[in-house]
Amino acid sequence: MPGPTRSLPSTPASDPAVRALRLTAAQFGTLAAGYGDPTAVAVLRDGQLAKRRLLLRALADTAGAAGTAALDLLSAADRRAPEAVRTVLAQPHLDAAAAARLRRGSPDDLLCRYAAAGAARAGLRFTIRVPTDAGHLHLPALGTAVGVGPGPATVRGTDAGVTVTGSTGTVSVPAPFDTGTPDWWPLRRLAVEASGQRLTIAVDDVDPERDCYQWPPAGRLDDGGLADLAALLGDAWRLIVADHPRHAEAMRCLLWSVVPLSPAAGNVSAASRRAGGSIALATPPDAAGLALLMLHEFQHMKLNALLDLVDLHSAGGPARHRAPWRIDPRPVGALLQGTYAHLAVADFWRRHRHRAAGPAAHLEYAYWLAQSRQSAATLAASGELTGPGATFVAGLAETLDGWHATEKVPSGVGQAVADLSVAAAVSWHLRNLRPTGTAVDALVAQWVAGDRHPDLPAAHWGPVPPAGPAPVSGIESTIRDHVLNEHSGPPGADDWSRRLATDPDDVEAWIGLAVALRPVDPVAVRGLTTRPDLVRALLAHPDTGPAGPPGLAAWIGAGLPG
Amino acid sequence: MEDHRQDIDTDVIQLADLPLHLLLTMEDTVLGHSLRRVAEEAMAGAGSDAVSAFNSSI
Numbered sequence: 001m002p003g004p005t006r007s008l009p010s011t012p013a014s015d016p017a018v019r020a021l022r023l024t025a026a027q028f029g030t031l032a033a034g035y036g037d038p039t040a041v042a043v044l045r046d047g048q049l050a051k052r053r054l055l056l057r058a059l060a061d062t063a064g065a066a067g068t069a070a071l072d073l074l075s076a077a078d079r080r081a082p083e084a085v086r087t088v089l090a091q092p093h094l095d096a097a098a099a100a101r102l103r104r105g106s107p108d109d110l111l112c113r114y115a116a117a118g119a120a121r122a123g124l125r126f127t128i129r130v131p132t133d134a135g136h137l138h139l140p141a142l143g144t145a146v147g148v149g150p151g152p153a154t155v156r157g158t159d160a161g162v163t164v165t166g167s168t169g170t171v172s173v174p175a176p177f178d179t180g181t182p183d184w185w186p187l188r189r190l191a192v193e194a195s196g197q198r199l200t201i202a203v204d205d206v207d208p209e210r211d212c213y214q215w216p217p218a219g220r221l222d223d224g225g226l227a228d229l230a231a232l233l234g235d236a237w238r239l240i241v242a243d244h245p246r247h248a249e250a251m252r253c254l255l256w257s258v259v260p261l262s263p264a265a266g267n268v269s270a271a272s273r274r275a276g277g278s279i280a281l282a283t284p285p286d287a288a289g290l291a292l293l294m295l296h297e298f299q300h301m302k303l304n305a306l307l308d309l310v311d312l313h314s315a316g317g318p319a320r321h322r323a324p325w326r327i328d329p330r331p332v333g334a335l336l337q338g339t340y341a342h343l344a345v346a347d348f349w350r351r352h353r354h355r356a357a358g359p360a361a362h363l364e365y366a367y368w369l370a371q372s373r374q375s376a377a378t379l380a381a382s383g384e385l386t387g388p389g390a391t392f393v394a395g396l397a398e399t400l401d402g403w404h405a406t407e408k409v410p411s412g413v414g415q416a417v418a419d420l421s422v423a424a425a426v427s428w429h430l431r432n433l434r435p436t437g438t439a440v441d442a443l444v445a446q447w448v449a450g451d452r453h454p455d456l457p458a459a460h461w462g463p464v465p466p467a468g469p470a471p472v473s474g475i476e477s478t479i480r481d482h483v484l485n486e487h488s489g490p491p492g493a494d495d496w497s498r499r500l501a502t503d504p505d506d507v508e509a510w511i512g513l514a515v516a517l518r519p520v521d522p523v524a525v526r527g528l529t530t531r532p533d534l535v536r537a538l539l540a541h542p543d544t545g546p547a548g549p550p551g552l553a554a555w556i557g558a559g560l561p562g
Numbered sequence: 563m564e565d566h567r568q569d570i571d572t573d574v575i576q577l578a579d580l581p582l583h584l585l586l587t588m589e590d591t592v593l594g595h596s597l598r599r600v601a602e603e604a605m606a607g608a609g610s611d612a613v614s615a616f617n618s619s620i
Binding site: 071074 | 576
């Protein structure tokens, strides 16, 4: 099996005719602020197209005879109709497919498929053999010939269309390949418009390479499913254009397709570094939900495209950072992704709260704003950002800080968010940190000696919790119910201390204690939100005497920078 | 940590409109760091194929 055989040069491009894509400081600044002006997004788009051409070039080095012939055909199509080939190579899942072929060193099937699609779209007269997938033949950017049979199929093209002849069937498709039949499933496109802003997006439910997300893709949508998605997309697009015109403008440039996910996945969405231009989602129940998913995933898409051009952080760092939306510790790259995406989540609620009745949308806005600001601070202090990365994080923090300074929420909501932030921090640290026995003994010795400002041990990591979203504690639910439904709030500190006296491992009680102390004892709360693992260990130790949890928390807090 | 508020010549060269036959016949040295970056990142495996996921709260 052929594979990459030569090491690639490390020197920069030396031909003066070949120049690097450039991002001006102003363009970079608009991306860092959370949006990206049209010229900046155009650079991202060109970067994705360049990346796919480079992948094609890398594949050429490993191609066999069939793959080499396919590249000749694709080059001929490019000479005849460059825009047609540009469209074919803009397919988001080419990236994932090409990377997979590079790894295994056998790219001919993919090259033949893309050559056939490019030649067909260019209107060339050609014949090429293309491997099928489960008896179907997919032509990127065009559609899928259904049921032509296993084994290679022969694709014959003219300027009138193509004929696909497989082992058990023949499918003829007239140009421009967009009329569906039982044997030909075209790549369908939806066009929606609001206030003169038109978004055209492919619904990719046909490309076999689209299975590159965390959840499985849905099968081909029937006409009713497509109509439902079209209606929802139209309503979501109106919301996005009205409330987020800068995001809308960027989406029109960079968003190419949507991949329906299996409904069994729930109300979820995904984006992949290897599928720039595509977002995958299970169709949510309403337009606001779709707009939120689109905004969130589009942030990942922009950041992925930027990371293909510029290193914003060091590679390979440990997963040691708290992302407030996750229970497991995250590496700096994942934290950056989440922070950038949640900036858009906060932005969505920032505007949507003026459409929605009641305090729930205010709470969502204030909560995600607070968590995003916390994460931006974590990133800035990580020591793992490059120079451009530090500038980028400063830019997004400036946007978040600006909203915090100018966009007020009802006072009850602000208090609830402060409580929820405390609860999330205590929960995460208790689930991730475990001090060593030696460290606890040394700490107890300081306590017994009466040291007022303990010298605290460095964080020691316990077993990593299963990856996933941060769990919502009972306390957090109570806090939300209190502000949203005027239910009674959580119990006071004494109740939680009594629970902890009988079970120092009661995470819910530690969360409740921290929330109860928040208005009255900031030093203890500092101890509980930063090193609750130490407070818990002290409480469980027989030599710490009758000091209750608040006293121990305040002592640990005194050892932390204020 | 250095501040960085200047134009950035990225690690990828402008190829979006380059005729394909020219790209395929170019010397590696011309494509240089861009080709190396893209190929190495693709070869790095599934670990580098970052996938984000989101559970909407509404």
